Amino acid sequence: MKFGTKALHAGIEPDPSTGAIMTPIFQTSTYVQEGPGIHKGYEYARTKNPTRTVLENNIAALENAKFGRCFASGMSATETVIKTLLPGHEVICTGDLYGGSFRLFTKVFEQFGIKFTFVNMKDPKNVEDAITDKTKLLWVETPTNPMMSIIDIEAISKIGNKHGAKVAVDNTFASPYLQNPLDLGADIVMHSVTKYIAGHSDVIMGFLGTNDPKVDEQFGFIQKSSGAIPGPQDCFLVLRGIKTLHLRMQRHCENGKIVANYLKKHPNVDKVFWPGFEDHPNHDIAKKQMRGFGGMISFIQKEDTIEKANETLRKFKLFSLAESLGGVESLVGHPATMTHASIPKEQRIQRGLTDSLIRLSVGIEDIDDLIADLEQAIK
Structure with missing residues (x-):
């Protein structure tokens, strides 16, 4: 089956x-x-x-x-x-x-x-x-x-x-x-x-x-x-x-791939973390043990400050600023003050989780609308 x-x-x-x-x-x-x-x-x-x-x-x-x-x-x-x-x-x-x-x-x-x-x-x-x-x-x-x-x-x-x-x-x-x-x-x-x-x-x-x-x-x-x-x-x-997990995941993966590549080419974005990139560490392992790369993406803007991150987070309209992930709707989060606030800052920084890191849970909306929201928020 x-x-x-x-x-x-x-x-x-x-x-x-x-x-x-x-x-x-x-x-x-x-x-x-x-x-x-x-x-x-x-x-x-x-x-x-x-x-x-x-x-x-x-x-x-x-x-x-x-x-x-x-x-x-x-x-x-x-x-x-x-x-x-x-x-x-x-x-x-x-x-x-x-x-x-x-x-x-x-x-x-x-x-x-x-x-x-x-x-x-x-x-x-x-x-x-x-x-x-x-x-x-x-x-x-x-x-x-x-x-x-x-x-x-x-x-x-x-x-x-x-x-x-x-x-x-x-x-x-x-x-x-x-x-x-x-x-x-x-x-x-x-x-x-x-x-x-x-x-x-x-x-x-x-x-x-x-x-x-x-x-x-x-x-x-x-x-x-x-x-x-x-x-x-x-x-x-x-x-x-x-009952719709397989259908939802297909769309999460499709939208995630487009969003990840959009961010990677954006002039205001410095780093994008998504296992589907060939230059992502252990990408070959991801290809071996996963059947797709999902809709979870993190990124850091070129203006690498918490002030810039906060400014961007406030500007999102379709991506909702909230904890959690994996729902049909797109969410954006700030790990340093939300999901990972309990980890001491020095330990977070040591692992690459800076105060300016933004995390996306890419939902199943029409991709053109998601890209438009990212464009106006990051611009």
Whole structure:
């Protein structure tokens, strides 16, 4: 079954009681049992909900995962992975990762005795050099947010397997339409479902997928015990959004390519970060492990100041200034003060994330209108 067909049908059956083609919203907190312990697979909605079960199976199919779990947010999915570790364990992370992940790792979990080391994963040797006998997890983000760094998932997975460390990949920027980390050797795939998978800026949700039954069992126990689960209404909305994921991603990629090339040729733009350029670092890796280059783009203007960046951000009319990404509408953001404000400035600058960097989430609008908005904002 190919991707578009899986998006519409995988894990989804008509409701057996009515024949409804759309999965019902099971808005219930509990389930009646025939006798103590005798039930239809559902006892309490924190543990399981039929709407959520269908969604979990659907996203798992898109990631070629045997198991899938949905969570209340991408961050609750991320913290579930870290909760499988113990004090004294070490994690090696992508250097320029999402600011929320950095905050969770350094401000929450480090106080419980888990060590996080941030390295430039564009060169797998840096990961090999940083591993110790206490390293239990390699946390990969590719393409990275917002520098669009490309990391070789297959190479990192081989290193993790060699040293007995699990490899988890944040696949949010690519979506399962463009990249499947489990097929490349990763143990765990994570999504902020909020972004491309849901795709309509109306849901907060996270997902974890794996082919390892023991890992999935751990995730299920934490999901049940901690209770960071999505409600059935949100699961319904995501199921509806997924049905057009392949169509939306095609348009995101088409528009992204045009916008990236427009910016690269613009006289007022100095640098453009987009993995589809042949001179983008690790472009050959992107071509190997991705089926397209997506609609996420960052750029720096020639007048490289925060004042100029702010002036440009205020002038956008069609691109909405807002956090998040991956929705059908185009968004523009300022990572230094928005998504990555929790990272100390010196660390941001070291990773190339300057105060003047602007990030675009290119939507599915008519491309001529997007280009016109960029032209008037950057001029």
